[in-house]
Amino acid sequence: xxxxxxxxxxxxxxxxxxxxxxxxxxxxxxxxxxxxxxxxxxxxxxxxxxxxxxxxxxxxxxxxxxxxxxxxxxxxxxxxxxxxxxxxxxxxxxxxxxxxxxxxxxxxxxxxxxxxxxxxxxxxxxxxxxxxxxxxxxxxxxxxxxxxxxxxxxxxxxxxxxxxxxxxxxxxxxxxxxxxxxxxxxxxxxxxxxxxxxxxxxxxxxxxxxxxxxxxxxxxxxxxxxxxxxxxxxxxxxxxxxxxxx
Amino acid sequence: xxxxxxxxxxxxxxxxxxxxxxxxxxxxxxxxxxxxxxxxxxxxxxxxxxxxxxxxxxxxxxxxxxxxxxxxxxxxxxxxxxxxxxxxxxxxxxxxxxxxxxxxxxxxxxxxxxxxxxxxxxxxxxxxxxxxxxxxxxxxxxxxxxxxxxxxxxxxxxxxxxxxxxxxxxxxxxxxxxxxxxxxxxxxxxxxxxxx
Numbered sequence: 001x002x003x004x005x006x007x008x009x010x011x012x013x014x015x016x017x018x019x020x021x022x023x024x025x026x027x028x029x030x031x032x033x034x035x036x037x038x039x040x041x042x043x044x045x046x047x048x049x050x051x052x053x054x055x056x057x058x059x060x061x062x063x064x065x066x067x068x069x070x071x072x073x074x075x076x077x078x079x080x081x082x083x084x085x086x087x088x089x090x091x092x093x094x095x096x097x098x099x100x101x102x103x104x105x106x107x108x109x110x111x112x113x114x115x116x117x118x119x120x121x122x123x124x125x126x127x128x129x130x131x132x133x134x135x136x137x138x139x140x141x142x143x144x145x146x147x148x149x150x151x152x153x154x155x156x157x158x159x160x161x162x163x164x165x166x167x168x169x170x171x172x173x174x175x176x177x178x179x180x181x182x183x184x185x186x187x188x189x190x191x192x193x194x195x196x197x198x199x200x201x202x203x204x205x206x207x208x209x210x211x212x213x214x215x216x217x218x219x220x221x222x223x224x225x226x227x228x229x230x231x232x233x234x235x236x237x238x239x240x241x242x243x244x245x246x
Numbered sequence: 247x248x249x250x251x252x253x254x255x256x257x258x259x260x261x262x263x264x265x266x267x268x269x270x271x272x273x274x275x276x277x278x279x280x281x282x283x284x285x286x287x288x289x290x291x292x293x294x295x296x297x298x299x300x301x302x303x304x305x306x307x308x309x310x311x312x313x314x315x316x317x318x319x320x321x322x323x324x325x326x327x328x329x330x331x332x333x334x335x336x337x338x339x340x341x342x343x344x345x346x347x348x349x350x351x352x353x354x355x356x357x358x359x360x361x362x363x364x365x366x367x368x369x370x371x372x373x374x375x376x377x378x379x380x381x382x383x384x385x386x387x388x389x390x391x392x393x394x395x396x397x398x399x400x401x402x403x404x405x406x407x408x409x410x411x412x413x414x415x416x417x418x419x420x421x422x423x424x425x426x427x428x429x430x431x432x433x434x435x436x437x438x439x440x441x442x
Binding site: 116120123124151152153154155 | 271273277316
């Protein structure tokens with residue numbers, strides 16, 4: 001009797017060492033899609049401000065796009081706390097780079113490369129940062145738009161999206177994106193994507209931010225809402241015409 | 247592999263005349279390719295020449311086997327020219343077993359393509375001719391390649407293979423990239439798939 005009582009906690013300690021409990025085994029507060037595109041003068045990015053606790057929309061003013069150094073903009077979906085930890089890493093990186101005081105600064109390509117290393121190394125430790133990231137930037141007239149996810153898969157493209165955005169926004173972008181979009185056209189295109197996401201992605205909220213990065217620097221615009229229309233007949237009585245089996 | 251990255255290459259040029267194509271886990275493959283390019287750069291600095299194709303093939307094998315108990319989830323095909331200028335293909339598994347063959351195909355569509363290639367190239371076994379080469383030390387120079395096709399025929403065959411694979415394999419993408427490697431250099435060709 002005594003022996004059994006003693007062996008149980010010992011076994012527990014072997015299985016659940018303190019180290020294990022530090023890992024993100026499943027995300028808690030998550031953000032949904034980020035969409036990013038190249039346009040004439042740089043990169044445009046859009047993300048809503050929802051922070052879901054499971055399927056509960058727990059937070060409604062989470063900023064998911066931040067500037068990194070002088071030339072980069074990062075947008076994140078997935079675990080919000082992991083994103084915030086990542087931002088601390090990036091702060092250290094930029095600060096250390098700045099302390100050389102040599103007039104050089106890390107561009108978007110370097111920051112993206114750093115992120116891919118961090119993400120891939122963490123997945124190799126079976127301790128991933130639970131995020132999908134989009135990184136945009138402009139340096140020396142070169143536009144850059146790349147993505148990384150929690151297991152370290154990374155690539156560049158002219159337009160990118162994370163999560164649901166890959167299913168709902170990217171087909172639109174493949175049809176309508178072009179190289180020399182003006183700022184207004186770019187915002188319009190992003191709004192079109194975000195509206196589809198708002199209608200179809202249950203964890204999206206109608207409060208979004210748009211951010212741009214050009215040679216002049218980063219600007220994250222104030223949050224606003226999209227106009228929606230819910231008065232379609234099919235919405236008002238969705239079961240009409242669908243008789244069902246019983 | 248998802249179809250998020252429709253325009254990302256699945257091939258990487260390793261040396262002047264060596265190309266590696268992959269299927270598997272993209273992040274592992276990129277890490278592997280980065281490692282190999284670094285090793286190749288060191289080799290060039292130490293020996294002042296490009297790595298030969300058997301050397302590159304062996305390096306890839308040992309690099310993969312080094313991670314035998316936490317493997318790179320990467321399935322590679324290495325295409326190269328040997329010292330006679332003849333094409334050679336090396337095919338690998340994730341832990342570094344490798345073999346020189348006349349033709350190879352891997353990935354989710356690989357299981358559909360491979361038997362078709364076996365049939366079309368009329369080779370009872372891709373090993374057959376190579377075994378003669380190894381056992382009786384016949385110089386490959388005097389012998390036909392394992393796949394006796396002209397360049398145009400070979401390209402056509404590859405196109406047919408991928409068009410066919412895309413009929414049944416949902417993971418075969420929208421675009422095919424072919425790398426043509428011969429004595430005069432390296433060339434990339436593209437073909438759209440799934441246009442119907």
